[in-house]
Amino acid sequence: MRDYRHREIEEKWQQIWDEKESFKAYNDYTRPKYYPLVEFPYPSGQGLHVGHPRPYTALDIVARKRRLEGYNVLYTMGWDAFGLPTENYAIKNHIHPAIVTEDNIKRFKAQLKSLGMSFDWSREINTTDPNYYKWTQWIFIKLFENGLAYKKEMDINWCTSCKVGLANEEVVGGVCERCGGAVVKRAKSQWMLKITEYAERLIDDLDDLDYIERVKSQQKNWIGKSVGLEVDFRTTLDDTLKVYTTRPDTIYGATYMVLSPDHPLIEERKAHIENYAELMAYREQSKLKSDFERTELNKDKTGIEIKGFKALNPASGEHITIWISDYVLMTYGTGAIMAVPGHDTRDWEFAKKFDLPIIEVVAGGDVAVEAYTDCDTGIIVNSAIINGLKVDEAKEAMSKFLEEKGIGTRKTNFKLRDWVFSRQRYWGEPIPLVSCPECGWVALPASELPLTLPNVTSYEPTDTGESPLSAMTEWIETTCPKCGGHAHRETDTMPQWAGSSWYFLRYCDVDNQDELASMDALNYWMPVDWYNGGMEHTTLHLLYSRFWHKFLFDIGVVNTKEPYAKRTSHGMIMGENNEKMSKSRGNVVNPDDIIQSSGADTLRLYEMFIGDFEKSVPWSDNSVKGCRRFLDRVWNLSESIAEGETYSKPLETIMHKTIKKVTEDYESLKFNTAIAAMMALINEFKQVEVVNKAEFKTLLMLLNPVAPHVTEELWEMIGAGGMITDQTWPVFDPEKVIDDVVEMAVQINGKVRGIISIPVDATQDEAHALAMEDEKIMQFITGKTIVKEVFVPGKIFNIVVK
RNA sequence: GCCGAAGUGGUGGAAUUGGCAGACGCGCCGGACUCAAAAUCCGGAGAGGUAAUACUCGUGCGGGUUCGACCCCCGCCUUCGGCACCA
Numbered sequence: 081m082r083d084y085r086h087r088e089i090e091e092k093w094q095q096i097w098d099e100k101e102s103f104k105a106y107n108d109y110t111r112p113k114y115y116p117l118v119e120f121p122y123p124s125g126q127g128l129h130v131g132h133p134r135p136y137t138a139l140d141i142v143a144r145k146r147r148l149e150g151y152n153v154l155y156t157m158g159w160d161a162f163g164l165p166t167e168n169y170a171i172k173n174h175i176h177p178a179i180v181t182e183d184n185i186k187r188f189k190a191q192l193k194s195l196g197m198s199f200d201w202s203r204e205i206n207t208t209d210p211n212y213y214k215w216t217q218w219i220f221i222k223l224f225e226n227g228l229a230y231k232k233e234m235d236i237n238w239c240t241s242c243k244v245g246l247a248n249e250e251v252v253g254g255v256c257e258r259c260g261g262a263v264v265k266r267a268k269s270q271w272m273l274k275i276t277e278y279a280e281r282l283i284d285d286l287d288d289l290d291y292i293e294r295v296k297s298q299q300k301n302w303i304g305k306s307v308g309l310e311v312d313f314r315t316t317l318d319d320t321l322k323v324y325t326t327r328p329d330t331i332y333g334a335t336y337m338v339l340s341p342d343h344p345l346i347e348e349r350k351a352h353i354e355n356y357a358e359l360m361a362y363r364e365q366s367k368l369k370s371d372f373e374r375t376e377l378n379k380d381k382t383g384i385e386i387k388g389f390k391a392l393n394p395a396s397g398e399h400i401t402i403w404i405s406d407y408v409l410m411t412y413g414t415g416a417i418m419a420v421p422g423h424d425t426r427d428w429e430f431a432k433k434f435d436l437p438i439i440e441v442v443a444g445g446d447v448a449v450e451a452y453t454d455c456d457t458g459i460i461v462n463s464a465i466i467n468g469l470k471v472d473e474a475k476e477a478m479s480k481f482l483e484e485k486g487i488g489t490r491k492t493n494f495k496l497r498d499w500v501f502s503r504q505r506y507w508g509e510p511i512p513l514v515s516c517p518e519c520g521w522v523a524l525p526a527s528e529l530p531l532t533l534p535n536v537t538s539y540e541p542t543d544t545g546e547s548p549l550s551a552m553t554e555w556i557e558t559t560c561p562k563c564g565g566h567a568h569r570e571t572d573t574m575p576q577w578a579g580s581s582w583y584f585l586r587y588c589d590v591d592n593q594d595e596l597a598s599m600d601a602l603n604y605w606m607p608v609d610w611y612n613g614g615m616e617h618t619t620l621h622l623l624y625s626r627f628w629h630k631f632l633f634d635i636g637v638v639n640t641k642e643p644y645a646k647r648t649s650h651g652m653i654m655g656e657n658n659e660k661m662s663k664s665r666g667n668v669v670n671p672d673d674i675i676q677s678s679g680a681d682t683l684r685l686y687e688m689f690i691g692d693f694e695k696s697v698p699w700s701d702n703s704v705k706g707c708r709r710f711l712d713r714v715w716n717l718s719e720s721i722a723e724g725e726t727y728s729k730p731l732e733t734i735m736h737k738t739i740k741k742v743t744e745d746y747e748s749l750k751f752n753t754a755i756a757a758m759m760a761l762i763n764e765f766k767q768v769e770v771v772n773k774a775e776f777k778t779l780l781m782l783l784n785p786v787a788p789h790v791t792e793e794l795w796e797m798i799g800a801g802g803m804i805t806d807q808t809w810p811v812f813d814p815e816k817v818i819d820d821v822v823e824m825a826v827q828i829n830g831k832v833r834g835i836i837s838i839p840v841d842a843t844q845d846e847a848h849a850l851a852m853e854d855e856k857i858m859q860f861i862t863g864k865t866i867v868k869e870v871f872v873p874g875k876i877f878n879i880v881v882k
Numbered sequence: 883g884c885c886g887a888a889g890u891g892g893u894g895g896a897a898u899u900g901g902c903a904g905a906c907g908c909g910c911c912g913g914a915c916u917c918a919a920a921a922u923c924c925g926g927a928g929a930g931g932u933a934a935u936a937c938u939c940g941u942g943c944g945g946g947u948u949c950g951a952c953c954c955c956c957g958c959c960u961u962c963g964g965c966a967c968c969a
Contacts, residue, residue: 252964294963301885304968308969323969325969405967409967409968409969412968493968689894690894692895695887703907706906752894752907753896755906756896760905760906824902829949831950832902870950878950
């Protein structure tokens with residue numbers, strides 16, 4: 081009996097798979113295809129983390145199983161390699177980021193190979209490769225040509241630590257998502273992508289997708305659709321102030337108005353405003369607040385009344401005061417609101433602070449104590465024409481009334497903002513546009529792509545907010561592709577999210593020099609059948625890539641309106657103390673160490689067995705040991721396998737049951753219970769006298785997707801013939817997964833009092849007869865009357881007595 | 883505040899078209915092997931209770947529906963994740 085020497089075995093099979101190109105996906109468009117996808121990693125300097133193999137193994141299991149089921153499988157890996165950590169490392173150590181990237185990729189790739197992932201390495205991609213980002217730039221130009229990329233001077237989120245502008249999605253809790261640095265507003269001219277144009281479709285099309293619910297709801301939440309009404313309020317200067325409201329039913333309760341401090345009316349009516357200087361001071365002050373401070377201070381409302389004119393409530397005709405406050409945002413709705421303190425919490429707080437009138441227009445609460453915001457039960461009062469209606473009815477009636485009067489328009493608003501797409505950094509895709517004094521912004525012709533990054537001497541970000549490229553005079557100075565005149569290149573680069581917004585398309589056709597991918601290849605491979613990735617990307621990468629894909633669909637470059645048919649998400653692997661793994665906490669586990677000591681198969685098995693795939697779990701060295709023990713037992717079993725090409729009688733049912741369980745569980749992210757079923761199977765193997773070849777081969781097949789190396793080796797050792805990778809997935813016979821005889825619980829008044837052994841298809845009468853023979857059951861029946869019997873065939877028998 | 887997910891032994895977790903709660907693993911206890919240990923193998927256990935049975939209690943808390951509830955309904959509590967002055 082040979083020892084189970086994992087390193088030797090694993091290296092052996094990894095080499096064989098490589099040589100035989102066992103996992104190559106063919107562009108043979110006649111076979112059924114399957115396209116599983118995992119998020120490609122950022123190749124950081126730290127190397128692979130134990131968190132990485134969890135999703136990779138999960139879909140590797142699916143990929144391997146699909147191949148055994150006869151599918152042409154496209155399972156691939158690549159590198160999302162642009163990004164700040166690499167750039168920072170390059171700055172610190174004076175190495176070109178491209179070299180840093182190359183080294184990191186080398187390390188990552190070796191680590192992934194040692195895990196035995198069945199990637200088709202011939203389709204590896206790298207977002208920093210000019211042959212790849214040529215097409216990222218090409219897509220940007222298409223966006224630009226279609227009016228979806230525009231440059232705008234605006235207040236952006238500026239990370240004071242990274243010295244870079246951030247997208248809305250990258251600001252988390254008022255601080256920089258990446259470094260935790262303070263984020264302030266800063267006026268900058270930025271490239272923007274009109275993702276808002278797709279807001280409606282990004283929500284609506286979720287309905288047909290097989291995404292886990294939390295992903296859908298988080299995306300919906302982020303896009304933030306709301307349906308309401310824009311209403312015109314007149315001022316005493318005869319201006320029109322548009323407000324947006326979702327509660328037109330409460331318009332009689334609007335006792336004042338609030339404008340955002342940036343509202344244009346303030347400039348326009350400067351001459352009529354008595355306290356203009358005071359308003360300006362407030363505006364400056366609110367701008368200086370960081371996002372963090374704004375959210376922290378949001379309990380305490382601030383504001384200034386505009387003195388000089390008033391507004392008229394269009395329903396009641398009352399004169400009402402106009403205020404400015406930073407709780408009203410210029411970026412949402414119209415930048416102005418009608419304030420209904422009786423029925424909006426924020427307005428109520430503001431009214432209390434500044435002693436403004438509060439009118440109850442929906443009965444049901446006590447507006448002297450708090451705002452009454454319930455929409456379900458309230459009845460409208462103090463509102464002339466809509467009195468007595470329910471909230472919903474009143475909303476509709478008032479909307480109709482204001483529309484007919486010509487001062488109301490139904491309007492849908494979204495929280496989603498356009499995507500800030502410029503970064504003032506070196507290590508990103510150059511934006512392929514030039515600025516010409518004659519022609520404005522002009523796109524490079526396709527023949528000039530890729531526009532490659534020039535070599536610079538310093539990658540340092542600048543305090544002025546200019547990209548490091550702005551010092552590259554030679555590179556910047558160019559001619560206008562349109563008029564041939566003197567022009568400048570854009571010096572900002574694209575954000576990290578650009579390359580990953582379409583990478584799954586490139587996998588379909590990696591070597592194509594003429595298109596990002598051929599329509600034939602896309603028709604065959606797309607959509608991605610199953611995409612697994614982190615929840616942290618739900619409102620970033622996942623949303624961005626859906627947006628790009630929809631755009632590419634609109635211009636006829638891709639064939640599906642959605643990129644991913646199914647989306648799932650894995651939980652994080654925490655440190656042994658159940659805290660997030662980090663160097664500073666000293667609880668980091670390196671996958672290389674586990675591969676060395678226990679083997680890749682053990683690590684894979686462990687990560688799949690450890691718990692619910694979708695939840696985070698703490699690392700446990702002991703549990704790793706248990707997984708290795710299981711593989712050892714399988715290994716030792718091979719020693720005593722008897723001949724036999726069919727399942728033997730005592731094991732037949734459990735064989736079919738296990739095939740069914742494992743087959744189904746691999747499809748539904750329940751890897752832990754699939755493995756538990758295989759463990760139970762070998763426990764059963766120990767109960768019988770002999771295990772034959774048919775039974776052992778089936779176990780190896782079922783286990784193969786999780787532990788591919790050791791099962792390959794054992795397959796060879798028992799002389800099963802060929803490679804396990806080339807076999808066919810075992811099937812179960814539905815007739816044979818049912819036991820002939822079951823142990824049925826007999827309950828008296830719902831409590832289990834006995835167990836009877838009974839044929840699975842026995843009748844109630846038979847069960848009754850058997851139960852009456854049971855002494856213990858009789859004890860509970862004697863002297864009582866049976867009032868009812870509930871019998872569920874094969875499951876339970878309950879006798880109700882009185 | 884809003885949206886979402888979840889609360890089960892010492893521990894990671896199983897089991898829901900309502901049907902024997904605790905599969906499988908870890909840890910623990912006992913035994914075998916060993917001079918001994920490690921490894922391996924065999925056995926044991928939810929809590930209370932009993933000499934041992936019996937029996938009672940038990941899936942965050944309080945109610946309800948049902949022959950029967952971890953599962954369904956109503957009302958709470960707690961934890962985690964996301965969003966947050968979005969009118």
